[in-house]
Amino acid sequence: MKFISTRGRAPSLSFADTVLTGLASDGGLYVPESLPAFSREEIASMAGLDYRELAFRIMQPFVGSDVSEEELRGIIDRSYSTFRHSAIAPLVQTDTNEWILELFHGPTLAFKDFALQFLGQLFDLLLKKRGERVVVMGATSGDTGSAAIEGCRHCENIDIFILHPHNRVSEVQRRQMTTVLSDNVFNIALEGNFDDCQNMVKASFAEQSFLPDGRRLVAVNSINWARIMAQIVYYFYAALRLGAPQRTVNFSVPTGNFGDIFAGYLARQMGLPIGQLVIATNANDILHRCISDNDHSPRPLVHSLSPSMDIMVSSNFERLLFDLYGRDGAAVAALLADRSAPMHLSKEALDRARELFSSYRVDDTRTVEVIRAVYESSGYLLDPHTAIGVEAARQVRRAEDQPMVCLSTAHPAKFPQAVARALPTQEIPLPPHMQDLFQREERMKVLPNDLKRVHEFMAMALGG
Numbered sequence: 001m002k003f004i005s006t007r008g009r010a011p012s013l014s015f016a017d018t019v020l021t022g023l024a025s026d027g028g029l030y031v032p033e034s035l036p037a038f039s040r041e042e043i044a045s046m047a048g049l050d051y052r053e054l055a056f057r058i059m060q061p062f063v064g065s066d067v068s069e070e071e072l073r074g075i076i077d078r079s080y081s082t083f084r085h086s087a088i089a090p091l092v093q094t095d096t097n098e099w100i101l102e103l104f105h106g107p108t109l110a111f112k113d114f115a116l117q118f119l120g121q122l123f124d125l126l127l128k129k130r131g132e133r134v135v136v137m138g139a140t141s142g143d144t145g146s147a148a149i150e151g152c153r154h155c156e157n158i159d160i161f162i163l164h165p166h167n168r169v170s171e172v173q174r175r176q177m178t179t180v181l182s183d184n185v186f187n188i189a190l191e192g193n194f195d196d197c198q199n200m201v202k203a204s205f206a207e208q209s210f211l212p213d214g215r216r217l218v219a220v221n222s223i224n225w226a227r228i229m230a231q232i233v234y235y236f237y238a239a240l241r242l243g244a245p246q247r248t249v250n251f252s253v254p255t256g257n258f259g260d261i262f263a264g265y266l267a268r269q270m271g272l273p274i275g276q277l278v279i280a281t282n283a284n285d286i287l288h289r290c291i292s293d294n295d296h297s298p299r300p301l302v303h304s305l306s307p308s309m310d311i312m313v314s315s316n317f318e319r320l321l322f323d324l325y326g327r328d329g330a331a332v333a334a335l336l337a338d339r340s341a342p343m344h345l346s347k348e349a350l351d352r353a354r355e356l357f358s359s360y361r362v363d364d365t366r367t368v369e370v371i372r373a374v375y376e377s378s379g380y381l382l383d384p385h386t387a388i389g390v391e392a393a394r395q396v397r398r399a400e401d402q403p404m405v406c407l408s409t410a411h412p413a414k415f416p417q418a419v420a421r422a423l424p425t426q427e428i429p430l431p432p433h434m435q436d437l438f439q440r441e442e443r444m445k446v447l448p449n450d451l452k453r454v455h456e457f458m459a460m461a462l463g464g
């Protein structure tokens, strides 16, 4: 399978080369030239498969011959053996036809582990085969960082640098990153917000001459295609458990960088009978405004109780635009020429986007009310991001008789302060492997929002 850029001017790449890169050379994101599709019968035959076997069936067509079937099975086995729940992604019912898909049973307690445990294993295999050592650079609003570090820290051929917004992630999130003291792990606390971190990472991919010894950058954010690919699997897994393909299933997805919900969109394009796909946003609602009012204009970032979704520039929206504009790279490049300017979709693109997605915005006050209300009605404790997904689902749901699956993207223990606003006396213990998190030594470098300073730090850390 070949992968092409959403801006249409970069060379197409193989799966392995796509994984071991970041942005395309024209500034675009890589997508498959064509999507594999499964017939209704093929999907029916997947019912009852365990998570690992299903992951193999869904991902193998993308991977092709770059990774042998045996190698892919090995990667999948190792990736999901670190999860603490035997179902990997269990479903819990909270109301009539309302389900929570718990995606937080991986090592860092967020859905990011699904793709980043996998990506770390994949990097390890591909880099060893090539005898190459690379520099991984990523931006995080709190969850990608620790999951990427956890996925990559044992890779001999990787140095990893993660930028997080200084003082804008929860203490648990920060400590999950900064207490990993391995020699190949570097945490940068940037004096800026997540968008600043992400801009810096993208600018670094465009100009890599600051790296010593001819080293190159590789992405761990969801600009890396393998991240999205691994997330497609749990849409199939949940839908099959709830009766697909005989039954249509709906999903509500707490959304920031648009990676997770884009994986759901792909699952539908690949044949899974998904009805509604709900984009659930916090006060940083550019995607909701885009779908509801055709208003994709950036506004100052708001710091919310769901910090991982404090994102204004959603990288993966570009991948959707590519499809909405008939896979015309020039049209996408023109639309995104100035990301700080308001963007308005054409009538056709907007109509199509509205057919594909519903959207809803949930502010902090409502987030707190929902955490409290769901706990009181069902005894189920939501994290603030998941609460946004649950509320959005309840507000925009069309088919009461079909299952609505709300993706639970993080464990509430990552956000005790936010949960305490709703339930002040509620204890939320960390899992056993994190019991001493607050006693561990931390290491990070605080840097100004200045590309040159970040590059100097990275070059020095790499011995340049």
Ligand SMILES: Cc1ncc(COP(=O)(O)O)c(C=O)c1O
Residues within 6 Å of the ligand: 110, 142, 143, 144, 222, 254, 255, 256, 257, 258, 259, 260, 261, 308, 309, 385, 409, 410
């Ligand atoms: C807990 C949590 N929920 C939701 C999101 C939003 O996911 P996405 O960026 O894929 O839209 C993130 C960050 O990505 C997150 O960390």
Ligand SMILES: N[C@@H](CCOP(=O)(O)O)C(=O)O
Residues within 6 Å of the ligand: 139, 140, 141, 142, 143, 144, 145, 220, 221, 222, 223, 256, 257, 259, 308, 309, 315
């Ligand atoms: N919410 C994310 C932001 C980065 O998103 P990614 O999916 O592109 O890595 C985070 O927790 O860091």
